[in-house]
Amino acid sequence: MSGTEQSTDLATAERETPEATAVETYSGAEILIRALTDQGVEVIFGYPGGAVLPIYDALFAQNNIRHILVRQEGGAVHAAEGYARSTGKPGVVLVTSGPGATNAVTGLTDAMMDSIPIVCLTGQVASHLIGNDAFQEADTIGITRPCTKHNYLVQDANEMGRVVHEAFYVATNGRPGPVVIDLPKDICVNQGVYETPDLENLQHKTYRPPQQGGQDAVEAAVALIAGAKRPIFYTGGGLINSGPAACAKLQELVKLTGYPITNTLMGLGAFPASDQQFLGMLGMHGTYEANHAMHDCDVMICLGARFDDRITGRLDAFSPNSKKIHVDVDPSSINKNISVDIPIIGDVGQVIEQMLAVWKKRNYVPDATALQDWWTTIQKWRTRNCLDYTQGRDVIMPQHAIQRLYDLTKDQDTYITTEVGQHQMWAAQYYKFEEPNRWMTSGGLGTMGYGLPAAVGVQVAHPGSLVVDISGEASFMMNLQEISTAMQYKLPLKVFILNNRWMGMVRQWQQLLHGSRFSETYSEALPDFVKLAECFGATGMVIEKPGDLDDGIHRMLDTDGLVIADVRVAQEENCFPMVPSGAAHNEMILASDQAEDKPAPTSDGMALV
């Protein structure tokens, strides 16, 4: 059952050190750095402290791995997430014990929710002090157990190499996720042996992520897909994780069938947004056509998505008449929220490849007439123009700001990160992603303050590319210390703040659901973002009038180095379409529905701010 017989067992890799010759030993910290180097790690995002001094010493003595010094450990994890999401490689974090580790918890949870491969090295007090409430001691293993895919406490320098390689294996295989390695200070100082294992053939003692899908299930799924009258592809972040090759296979399958496709927030870029078959994002702030097509379809092909509550709306009203196919690498995602008819457990890229092979072998042809009718229906939904807005002459509409940013950057080598809130949804709606790994956002956890440090990670990975953090003024304030990091490494980030002075998404909910009682969502005392930029040595600018928007964006793009653009946008604009919580996913509020009786904030409501 263990299945370890034929392959190099991780556990035995080190015991095979030749005994005859004098065994060379290294400090635990040196072994750590050697193992990271063997893993091909190029960058670590971190922050030093007492418990990790031996590791920083070992880092100092080498030139293979670059260390990016962040300003707060939370920023390090988000930066590593941005690095990972934009490269497909695992992101590596190094923080000290106690507060270093606890500051990293939000980022770890974020990576857990969005399935981002992270290896986070945390310092720990010396072994003999563990459990004694020592200075900067925290039960990191206990604290991070529920917010990591797995975690390790290294108890012997001889184990260091094995644990590091195992951690990378677990973080990157199957459904990716964050892995913590807790490193007591004495273990980093103690001597141990290390030999590079055969990384190609490593196999974990217990962990066996699925690869191919069951052939019978794939055959049944493809037969169902081929016979569909009103089909839809619903694809998510799993495609991005599976890699660009998987996304290319997806495009082939979607093109082969001619069926419509929608992406989740995490899945944007897996299919080119400019393509006619793309219906836009689905879900709470998804397009009218995508949500209606999901509701009315007869066959739903869910690839690497997880029927999140922001997608389904009210569960009992979710796509009631469809047969559902669900491909996921994580069996626990299957039938968690929605019962499906054909579950397929496997890597989504490999399963799509299997699907393509079956489709071609059986010479399937889609039902052209039914498909024609389906597209006609979809076309009708499209004519609702759900993302329409009116740009007047006085105030910049936030949608317009994103639209113009897209128009003026689409021909460049651009990466977009976002914070969380209205600006994030507008970015998802109006910025069109043509390829994977270009879009970094906090989906599952919804972490305000993600975008700026994530942009740091992206820019470190792609020094020559344009990296824009589409931000809101409130989210930006949550991690703005990372401007200092970006300045230190001369990262020419462009921070595009849609400044409406409100915590816009919360304000929107208060308006729509809480009788416009705007409790604590207005920012009375915002800084002068231009001066803020300048005090860090960056460039700041204000864009205030619709007529100045294009010029302003050009100026932002043409200015060398880091730029913070404070774009003053309509303060009370809401993000539509919107599926209100508790509603069915086809019961959307559109901006046009609101026009007539838009509930203006009442003075009563405002008084409660």
Next chain:
Amino acid sequence: MSEKPDIAPKHTIAVLVDNEPGVLARVVGLFSGRGYNIESLTVAEVDARSDRSRITIVTSGDEMIINQIRAQLERLVPVFNVVDLTEEGPSVERELALIKVVASGENRIEALRVADIFRARAVDSTLGSFVFEVTGDSGKVNAFIDLMQPLGLAEVSRTGVVAIARGADAM
């Protein structure tokens, strides 16, 4: 919705894990974090050579929840194998209880008589008390405890359920 039974069916789940530090905390944390019920839980090393422990969990839930529990357990890195013994054919379930009865006179004799019927053994005895060891499925143990109640039941210690599938197939 209305015909849904109030009491969700019980399932006995066996989990074979790598006996690494913290593995029990992972399993227990999964149940508490996701709001699953634990009726009983037992754990012990079962294979010292390959460092494996077996955790037996009695839980309850509808089919969707039980499947989730199973999938979530399988997702834990140090887990080798998960078997829902209730689902996959007949199994033997046993529990051991140590039961202290403080009684004198007629009650003391009656306690001994009941213990005999239940094939419980007296493993400790003083002039005023017994400790009985009783083994059986949870129903039998419950029945024995119920009978001891009026006879001077003082203290109960139970192992929780251990279980294994009937037949030649091994987990």
